[in-house]
């Protein structure tokens with residue numbers, strides 16, 4: 469069994485179709501500033517999407533791409549996700565953030581993105597694993613956003629070592645789509661796989677929309693690979 473995590477959902481209908489297509493985790497941007505403007509989701513829409521996730525037992529994820537901890541806590545308390553995902557350029561969750569999250573937002577789990585640029589990612593991952601609930605290994609460091617949404621893969625040997633070293637679930641991200649998700653799962657044997665760019669349409673005005681047939685193919689291929697290796 470492998471979890472399929474799909475970003476970046478921007479409206480309710482897309483969320484429903486993405487879950488129908490097989491997603492186990494739904495990720496979105498609840499911030500009203502920063503990040504990729506076209507990915508921001510208003511709070512009332514986040515509420516509707518997360519209620520649907522809860523009804524179906526799908527995990528709801530809120531990504532934080534900023535560095536203002538007070539703003540993050542305001543948003544986390546407002547939208548109450550299952551998992552908060554820290555991927556900002558200038559902020560990494562530390563032990564005090566994790567302790568505060570457990571105290572002020574009981575039940576919300578913590579996922580820290582790990583930039584896989586070179587082998588130093590392994591030591592960083594080991595450090596984060598001491599207080600996080602999940603790691604998300606990812607590529608790129610986009611200007612004004614943070615780790616991720618690059619559409620680029622990285623050296624999966626590093627991810628494999630991270631998966632074999634830490635004792636918390638690891639989700640692999642970075643350039644994954646229907647074309648390479650099977651290889652990724654067979655090489656790394658992760659807890660989960662994530663996709664944004666290769667399962668989305670991107671229009672000239674910057675607006676994005678999930679490509680539902682691609683989401684379905686991604687999920688089906690991921691399940692097939694996991695089954696073949698007995699994951």
Ligand SMILES: O=C(O)c1ccccc1NCC(=O)[C@H](O)[C@H](O)COP(=O)(O)O
Nearest residue numbers: 475476507613616617619642643664665
């Ligand atoms: O969803 C966003 O708008 C976003 C913006 C900046 C960084 C990450 C973002 N999304 C979350 C993710 O972690 C992506 O799903 C992940 O980076 C994979 O992206 P891709 O390589 O495009 O599949």
